[in-house]
Amino acid sequence: MTKKSKINKGSFLDPFKAIRFLWKKPKTLRYPFEPKEPALRCRGFHLNDWDKCTGCGNCADICPNEAITMVEIPELKSKPEEGIKNERPKLDYGRCCFCGLCIDICPPGSLRLSRDYFHIHFKTDTFSFIPKDEKSDKENFLPAEKYSVLKASLTHRKKDYEGFASDLKYSLFEPEQVPMPHVKPEERKLSFIEQVIGYNKEEAKKEASRCLECKLCEEACPAHLKISDYILAIYEDKPQESLKKIFEDNPIPSICGRICMKHCEEACSLSIRGEAVAVRWLKRYVADTIKDYKTTLELEPARPSGKKVAVIGAGPGGLSVAYFLRLKGHEVTVFDSLPGGGGMVRIGPPLYRLPIEAIDKDVNHIASMGVEFKFNTTVGKDILFENIMKDYNAVYLGIGTTLSRSTKVKNAEKCLLALNFLQENKIGKEEKVGKEIIVIGGGNVAMDVAREALRLQHMQYPDQEVITKTVSLEDWDIMPAKKDEIEEAKEEGIQFNPAWGPKEVVLDEKGNVKGLLCMKVKSVFDEQGKFAPSFHEDKEMFLGGDMIIEAIGQATDFSFIPKELFEKFEFTERRKVKVDGNGQTSISKVFAGGDIVNLNLDAVTAIADAKIAAEGIDKHLSS
Amino acid sequence: MRELELYFGPQHLGMVGNFSITLKVEGDRILEATANPGYLHRGFEKLMELRTWIQNFPLVCRINVVEPDHMEMVYAMAVEKLANIEVPERAHYVRSVYLELARVGSHLFGLWAYANMLGFDTVANWAMYHHDLVLDLFEELTGGRVYHIYIWPGGVRRDFPEGFKDKIVNTLHSIGGCVPDYDATFFNNPLFYERTKDVGKIARDEAKRLGAVGQVLRATGMKFDIRKVEPYAAYNNVDWDVPTREDGDVYSRLWVIRDEMIESVHMIFKLLDKMPSGDVYNRVPNPFKWNIPKGEAYVRTESSRGELGLYMVSNGEDKPYRVHFRTPSYTHGLIILEKLLKNASIADVGNIMISLYVVAPEIDR
Numbered sequence: 001m002t003k004k005s006k007i008n009k010g011s012f013l014d015p016f017k018a019i020r021f022l023w024k025k026p027k028t029l030r031y032p033f034e035p036k037e038p039a040l041r042c043r044g045f046h047l048n049d050w051d052k053c054t055g056c057g058n059c060a061d062i063c064p065n066e067a068i069t070m071v072e073i074p075e076l077k078s079k080p081e082e083g084i085k086n087e088r089p090k091l092d093y094g095r096c097c098f099c100g101l102c103i104d105i106c107p108p109g110s111l112r113l114s115r116d117y118f119h120i121h122f123k124t125d126t127f128s129f130i131p132k133d134e135k136s137d138k139e140n141f142l143p144a145e146k147y148s149v150l151k152a153s154l155t156h157r158k159k160d161y162e163g164f165a166s167d168l169k170y171s172l173f174e175p176e177q178v179p180m181p182h183v184k185p186e187e188r189k190l191s192f193i194e195q196v197i198g199y200n201k202e203e204a205k206k207e208a209s210r211c212l213e214c215k216l217c218e219e220a221c222p223a224h225l226k227i228s229d230y231i232l233a234i235y236e237d238k239p240q241e242s243l244k245k246i247f248e249d250n251p252i253p254s255i256c257g258r259i260c261m262k263h264c265e266e267a268c269s270l271s272i273r274g275e276a277v278a279v280r281w282l283k284r285y286v287a288d289t290i291k292d293y294k295t296t297l298e299l300e301p302a303r304p305s306g307k308k309v310a311v312i313g314a315g316p317g318g319l320s321v322a323y324f325l326r327l328k329g330h331e332v333t334v335f336d337s338l339p340g341g342g343g344m345v346r347i348g349p350p351l352y353r354l355p356i357e358a359i360d361k362d363v364n365h366i367a368s369m370g371v372e373f374k375f376n377t378t379v380g381k382d383i384l385f386e387n388i389m390k391d392y393n394a395v396y397l398g399i400g401t402t403l404s405r406s407t408k409v410k411n412a413e414k415c416l417l418a419l420n421f422l423q424e425n426k427i428g429k430e431e432k433v434g435k436e437i438i439v440i441g442g443g444n445v446a447m448d449v450a451r452e453a454l455r456l457q458h459m460q461y462p463d464q465e466v467i468t469k470t471v472s473l474e475d476w477d478i479m480p481a482k483k484d485e486i487e488e489a490k491e492e493g494i495q496f497n498p499a500w501g502p503k504e505v506v507l508d509e510k511g512n513v514k515g516l517l518c519m520k521v522k523s524v525f526d527e528q529g530k531f532a533p534s535f536h537e538d539k540e541m542f543l544g545g546d547m548i549i550e551a552i553g554q555a556t557d558f559s560f561i562p563k564e565l566f567e568k569f570e571f572t573e574r575r576k577v578k579v580d581g582n583g584q585t586s587i588s589k590v591f592a593g594g595d596i597v598n599l600n601l602d603a604v605t606a607i608a609d610a611k612i613a614a615e616g617i618d619k620h621l622s623s
Numbered sequence: 624m625r626e627l628e629l630y631f632g633p634q635h636l637g638m639v640g641n642f643s644i645t646l647k648v649e650g651d652r653i654l655e656a657t658a659n660p661g662y663l664h665r666g667f668e669k670l671m672e673l674r675t676w677i678q679n680f681p682l683v684c685r686i687n688v689v690e691p692d693h694m695e696m697v698y699a700m701a702v703e704k705l706a707n708i709e710v711p712e713r714a715h716y717v718r719s720v721y722l723e724l725a726r727v728g729s730h731l732f733g734l735w736a737y738a739n740m741l742g743f744d745t746v747a748n749w750a751m752y753h754h755d756l757v758l759d760l761f762e763e764l765t766g767g768r769v770y771h772i773y774i775w776p777g778g779v780r781r782d783f784p785e786g787f788k789d790k791i792v793n794t795l796h797s798i799g800g801c802v803p804d805y806d807a808t809f810f811n812n813p814l815f816y817e818r819t820k821d822v823g824k825i826a827r828d829e830a831k832r833l834g835a836v837g838q839v840l841r842a843t844g845m846k847f848d849i850r851k852v853e854p855y856a857a858y859n860n861v862d863w864d865v866p867t868r869e870d871g872d873v874y875s876r877l878w879v880i881r882d883e884m885i886e887s888v889h890m891i892f893k894l895l896d897k898m899p900s901g902d903v904y905n906r907v908p909n910p911f912k913w914n915i916p917k918g919e920a921y922v923r924t925e926s927s928r929g930e931l932g933l934y935m936v937s938n939g940e941d942k943p944y945r946v947h948f949r950t951p952s953y954t955h956g957l958i959i960l961e962k963l964l965k966n967a968s969i970a971d972v973g974n975i976m977i978s979l980y981v982v983a984p985e986i987d988r
Contacts, residue, residue, distance in 0.1 A: 041766035099681030
């Protein structure tokens with residue numbers, strides 16, 4: 001060495017300093033006798049809670065390595081209406097990089113990573129498996145006391161060994177809806193102003209951007225609208241495209257965008273831990289943004305077929321079937337006893353939910369396609385059903401349920417019926433209401449009646465104390481009205497009396513309504529799940545009120561059909577008109593759909609029926 | 624004397640990583656050295672064009688095995704710049720602490736490789752043990768030991784777990800307590816001095832001309848550090864110094880690395896003291912519908928090897944149009960290494976190469 005070190009070479013005793021290390025413990029772990037305990041956030045093999053997993057497939061979509069495939073599990077049941085598919089993720093650990101993006105996108109939070117990080121097995125195919133939850137998987141998971149490294153190496157993993165888990169704060173999806181601007185409760189209860197203001201462009205785009213495109217909603221929707229496609233079009237700022245997609249399955253978006261029962265949102269995978277994508281409001285945004293459907297859609301009826309179809313009832317089902325048949329070139333005439341289109345949605349939903357202009361927009365578009373509407377025409381009175389049967393090649397019954405049921409308790413004839421009340425207010429003259437109103441019923445119609453009554457009270461008795469209360473057989477947990485409907489009613493100050501049944505309408509000396517005597521409900525359904533309410537006869541309550549409205553359900557009016565023809569109709573056990581897969585009834589010329597056929601009793605199911613019936617009628621006419 | 628061609632790597636005990644050098648030697652003297660990259664080419668830059676913005680996030684870290692964290696950071700910074708995403712204040716601090724921990728870890732790993740190569744097995748084992756302690760911290764924070772997949776666009780993936788601050792402090796104290804041991808056995812060891820002094824020397828001007836960064840440049844006396852020049856994360860909020868040495872040889876480079884580790888530890892303590900509370904993540908848009916507006920961005924960070932840059936172009940789609948990394952090992956491993964090996968002895972090949980801190984996967988992107 002030629003270079004001279006500048007550094008002090010030190011004492012020859014220096015090496016002896018190392019002796020102190022003799023008393024230190026070794027730093028290495030003696031595996032496998034001392035296995036390393038992984039950290040709490042360790043990203044090991046997957047765990048999947050099958051009860052929570054909806055099979056939405058978002059994990060498979062986000063996986064950068066395509067390590068996840070969705071596998072159908074035959075022993076699991078698909079429940080489209082709840083947004084559950086019988087598919088579960090299968091992991092290929094030859095591809096997985098343990099990044100955990102699947103965990104952060106998982107909407108129900110069922111997929112987690114365990115703290116197990118090694119896997120040794122004689123069989124190579126065990127490297128690709130369908131993860132289950134440690135609690136349900138008895139075969140592969142061992143309790144801590146039975147755990148050993150040897151067992152663990154043969155796919156036996158330790159129980160309660162959860163590692164990297166989903167956290168809503170750091171999720172890749174946005175769990176909260178863009179808030180829909182509402183008119184404030186204090187303001188809206190004073191008038192029939194439309195309560196929901198509607199999204200503007202920015203809000204709609206932002207809300208549309210939340211959709212994960214898992215399409216669970218499309219399976220839940222009775223009419224199977226292409227929801228993720230039309231939401232994507234909104235996100236891309238192409239409302240025209242979006243409208244075209246909607247019209248493939250639903251010709252009344254302006255109506256449905258306001259009053260749809262949104263089965264889609266119940267199935268939305270985001271609704272499990274957050275709020276569903278506001279599918280209904282997005283549809284409404286499209287319908288409201290586009291002023292003229294016809295120029296946007298660029299659809300014309302097909303070549304005239306020369307066949308004539310009569311549609312009885314201009315409700316959502318009737319309108320839809322008329323539109324779809326008109327597109328196929330048939331001549332369609334719609335009969336309705338009301339002065340305008342919409343049927344039940346014209347009279348039912350109060351103006352603050354569905355203004356008449358919104359209905360007419362959809363109806364006018366269908367009329368502009370060449371569908372003939374005969375309003376103010378009651379079949380059976382203004383025109384005979386027999387004549388319709390004679391003059392037309394096919395008949396569609398979309399007559400719905402137009403008769404209100406009564407509780408038939410003592411003095412019930414002094415009460416008002418829900419539909420009459422709603423119809424009078426919406427398209428007739430304003431009803432004179434009492435200061436203290438009792439609404440019997442806990443369904444959506446009851447909510448509409450109560451909220452409408454409250455508005456009328458405030459308008460007719462300004463600055464006076466007024467009360468509207470509801471009585472329902474059902475307790476809070478089984479109340480059939482939609483949750484948000486109940487919440488909004490509460491906000492407006494409507495009082496609820498759940499689990500009370502009406503016993504008697506009490507009258508004063510002059511014969512005017514004084515109040516309602518109620519009994520406590522024991523149970524609403526019997527053991528078979530049938531509607532059979534039972535009461536505690538001794539527990540009574542008196543509700544004071546000067547006006548009682550019954551909103552406990554509706555029935556169909558078949559009186560326009562001649563007796564000998566009516567007898568030919570077949571009915572199901574639940575007293576619904578029996579139809580086949582084409583929407584055809586037991587009378588070959590007559591097709592039916594909507595509330596007289598299905599049990600859902602809502603607009604979108606009527607549209608779904610109409611779609612089937614339109615195909616069926618077309619097939620029937622061309623054969 | 625006869626001229627020989629000698630293959631150094633990729634299967635060679637003195638070689639770290641999948642990299643090779645072809646040496647033309649005459650006796651013990653190297654006449655010419657040619658670096659051969661390409662043994663680890665995985666086409667990351669191309670792969671990234673085929674993956675969505677969020678799918679790239681677990682991928683970028685794999686470009687540098689030894690220190691994946693700065694890759695995550697530079698990618699997150701580029702996306703944030705292109706998409707105009709704000710990062711919460713606390714996330715800046717968490718990122719800085721995390722990146723400094725990564726620097727300490729990476730330097731300890733480098734020290735292991737270097738000491739091992741020189742035959743200082745004891746020091747190498749210490750460094751490896753201390754490196755593992757840092758990995759334990761990462762495991763606790765992120766769930767991964769090597770690929771942490773932690774810094775993502777919008778902030779970081781999870782906040783500190785409970786008691787994590789104390790854990791960092793304790794771990795760093797126990798590593799810092801061994802600095803005298805390291806000094807006595809390694810940095811002040813005459814053997815180390817003899818092997819490294821005036822070996823692999825590069826002048827400041829030459830270093831600048833050849834595109835040297837990081838320790839290689841700082842060992843020539845130049846105070847150049849991206850954290851100072853173009854502060855990112857929370858580096859501007861605390862007081863710290865850039866350690867330098869004057870001579871530009873292996874000895875200086877190793878001392879810079881040692882000083883930098885100590886500076887980083889002090890910086891972490893300061894950052895932890897000043898760390899604000901609050902959120903650590905601003906949610907990015909839905910990954911399935913995330914299109915980033917048209918534009919291009921160049922961002923750079925100071926990785927433990929030197930300046931790390933990323934040029935990214937977005938065409939307004941859900942994937943990057945072009946990604947290009949400027950990695951420190953590229954110039955160090957392909958240009959400066961060839962230059963410094965000229966006239967060196969065969970015994971010094973590993974010595975010089977590891978002191979330049981060449982990490983092969985950084986070259987082959």
